[in-house]
Amino acid sequence: MDIMQSSLEKHKEWKGKIEVVSRTKINDRESLSNAYTPGVAQPCLEIEKDPSLSYELTRRHNLVAVITDGTAVLGLGDIGALAAMPVMEGKCALFKEFADVDAFPLCVNSKDTDEIVNTIANIAYSFGGINLEDIAAPRCFEIEARLKERLDIPVFHDDQHGTAIVVAAALLNACRVAGKKLEDLEIVINGAGSAGIAIAKHLLSLGVGNILMVDLCGILTSDEHYDNPAHNEIASRTNKNKKTGKLADAVKGADVFIGVSKPKLLTPEMIQSMNEKPFVFAMANPTPEIMPDLAKEAGAYIVGTGRSDFPNQINNVVAFPGVFKGALAVRAKDINEAMKMAATRAIADCVSDDKLTPEFILPDAFDRSVAYAVAKAVAQAAIDSGVAGLAVNPL
Numbered sequence: 001m002d003i004m005q006s007s008l009e010k011h012k013e014w015k016g017k018i019e020v021v022s023r024t025k026i027n028d029r030e031s032l033s034n035a036y037t038p039g040v041a042q043p044c045l046e047i048e049k050d051p052s053l054s055y056e057l058t059r060r061h062n063l064v065a066v067i068t069d070g071t072a073v074l075g076l077g078d079i080g081a082l083a084a085m086p087v088m089e090g091k092c093a094l095f096k097e098f099a100d101v102d103a104f105p106l107c108v109n110s111k112d113t114d115e116i117v118n119t120i121a122n123i124a125y126s127f128g129g130i131n132l133e134d135i136a137a138p139r140c141f142e143i144e145a146r147l148k149e150r151l152d153i154p155v156f157h158d159d160q161h162g163t164a165i166v167v168a169a170a171l172l173n174a175c176r177v178a179g180k181k182l183e184d185l186e187i188v189i190n191g192a193g194s195a196g197i198a199i200a201k202h203l204l205s206l207g208v209g210n211i212l213m214v215d216l217c218g219i220l221t222s223d224e225h226y227d228n229p230a231h232n233e234i235a236s237r238t239n240k241n242k243k244t245g246k247l248a249d250a251v252k253g254a255d256v257f258i259g260v261s262k263p264k265l266l267t268p269e270m271i272q273s274m275n276e277k278p279f280v281f282a283m284a285n286p287t288p289e290i291m292p293d294l295a296k297e298a299g300a301y302i303v304g305t306g307r308s309d310f311p312n313q314i315n316n317v318v319a320f321p322g323v324f325k326g327a328l329a330v331r332a333k334d335i336n337e338a339m340k341m342a343a344t345r346a347i348a349d350c351v352s353d354d355k356l357t358p359e360f361i362l363p364d365a366f367d368r369s370v371a372y373a374v375a376k377a378v379a380q381a382a383i384d385s386g387v388a389g390l391a392v393n394p395l
Contacts, residue, residue, distance in 0.1 A: 017089040018096070018105070023059070052389070055128070055331055064103040064129045064324050066091045069116055071136035072159070072194075075285050081107035084134060091133060091158075099321030099371040101328065103131070113139055117146045124151050128328045131320065132157040137194040138230050154327045154335045160198030162316035163283075165323070165340055166362070167199050167258060168206050169347035170281060170314050173361040174302045176353075178277045180255065182207050186275070188250045190214045190289065191261035197234050199258060204237060205337055206344070211238040212250045219243055219250050248273075255279065263287035268298035277301035283314055302358045311359040318347055318363055322374025329375060331389030332382040342381035346374045 011017075024035050033039045043057040055061040070084035071077075088105030095103035104127075108119055120130060120143075130153065132144055140157055147155040156162075175182060185208050189196045192215035200211050213220040213234055220226070220235040221242050243250065251257055251270045256279045259266060266289040271278060280300040282288035285307065292303045292310045304312035323343050327335055350363040350370050363370045376395040382388040 011086060017086075017093045018103075052331075054125070055389075059102060060126065060128050061331070062100075062102050062328055063127050064095060064101055064131050064328075065106050065120075065123070065127045066095070066103050066131045066133055067106045067108060067120055068132070068134045069108050069111060069136075070134065071111060071139070073134045078136065081109040088133060091131070094317055095131075095321055095324065098317060098368065099325040099375065101321060101325050111139075113142055113146075116143055117150070120147055121150050124153060127153065128331070129154040129156070129324050131324065132159075134159065135194075137197075138228055140194050141230055148334065152333045154324070154332055156320070156323065156335045157194065157198075158316055158320050160194045161202070161335070161340055162320045162323070163195045163260070163314075164198040164202035165319040165343045166314050166316055166347065167281060167283075168202050168344040169318075170304055170312065170362050171203065171206075171208075171256065171279070172344065172348040173351055173356060174256075174279045176348075177356055177358055177361060178279070178301055180277070183209050185255045186210045186212070186253065187256040187258060188212045188214060188247070188254045189258045189260070190247055190250075190265060191259060192220060192228075192231055192234065193260065195260040196258075197230055199260065200234055200238060202337075202340060202344070205341060210240045212243060212254070213238050214247050214250050218246050257281065257289075259283055259289035261289060263289065266290040266295075268294055271295060271298035271300050274299075280304070281314055302361060304361065308365070312361050313365060314362065315365050317365050318350075318367075318370050319343055319374065322346070322371035323378050325371060326375035326378025326395065327382060329390075329395050330379045330382050330393060332379075332387050333389065334387045335378075336382075336385055336387055338385040339378045339381045339387075342377040343374050346377035349373070 026032050026035050047053050066088050068084045070081035073079050073084045073087055085107050092103035092105050095101040108116055110116055144157045187208055189200055192213045220231055221239050222235045226232050248270055252273045253275055255275045259282045261284055263284050278300055279302045280295045281304040282290050283306040288305045295303045304314045350373055379393045379395050
């Protein structure tokens with residue numbers, strides 16, 4: 001039985017991957033009175049007087065909403081909010097399994113940006129953080145930006161920032177292995193959607209030398225005007241030499257290829273045209289831009305994919321559980337660039353020098369220490385950058 005059929009059978013068996021479990025026993029009149037009426041009136045009144053007590057008197061302090069509109073689900077595209085539910089449940093299960101963060105799936109049946117923003121804003125008091133998931137570009141940029149303006153809890157689009165954090169960690173460790181410097185790198189990012197643009201912005205903050213963004217129209221350049229405002233903005237910050245052409249032109253002499261696009265777009269000949277010891281992060285799923293064996297044969301020094309059956313899996317699961325755990329721990333009002341950078345460096349540091357090889361540049365997804373290392377670093381960065389509600393890091 002292949003994994004698709006196996007997963008379908010398991011989902012029939014599970015009938016959902018998460019459930020709500022009571023944290024209190026209600027088995028007599030006293031316990032009923034404490035958990036519900038009449039005793040529950042007192043914590044309600046205390047929160048009315050001091051809203052910050054909602055973090056102490058409810059589960060809000062450890063609860064994240066995982067929210068989608070179903071328009072960009074995995075590699076499936078716009079399958080709708082209802083069909084996205086298994087993915088959102090899975091994300092919630094990962095939150096709990098890897099960082100003991102409670103998460104609840106919410107699938108919003110709308111493609112109207114105003115309606116989505118208002119829906120999320122109106123339910124935000126129930127949660128300590130908002131994880132946006134599988135929302136198509138460019139709408140995802142506006143939804144996140146507007147929610148960040150309106151809410152005083154972290155809003156984080158994982159497809160953008162979780163991916164960027166892990167890619168940056170992989171790049172840091174690839175440079176450690178290859179003896180390359182970030183500031184000397186020329187990087188090609190194939191796919192200028194939400195993930196590609198977020199990766200570019202995060203790598204620029206990290207201090208890389210130059211980035212070329214490539215989309216269906218070819219290499220993005222500030223000399224051109226694009227219908228997508230996000231393309232115009234990222235074009236103004238990348239491609240220092242105003243290079244033009246297609247993917248094959250972009251990768252000539254480049255140090256790094258990062259693919260968040262479609263299968264089989266990168267050829268062995270393209271890799272052979274790259275700089276010495278090239279890095280190839282081919283992350284299209286389930287079929288990457290080039291298969292790892294072909295990339296290696298063509299001369300790639302380090303190869304990473306999004307898949308678990310090849311070395312160097314570049315997987316958001318080593319990022320988002322710890323990022324939210326850290327943000328929640330100090331009641332952060334935002335997940336800012338300083339916190340994302342702290343997460344990147346914490347993930348990279350989880351691979352010690354004695355374990356670091358071209359085939360092992362990222363910690364294993366099942367290394368349970370990673371989420372806690374990330375959480376500790378993120379919490380401290382929140383405090384240091386002034387977005388934390390607590391002054392002391394409890395982690």
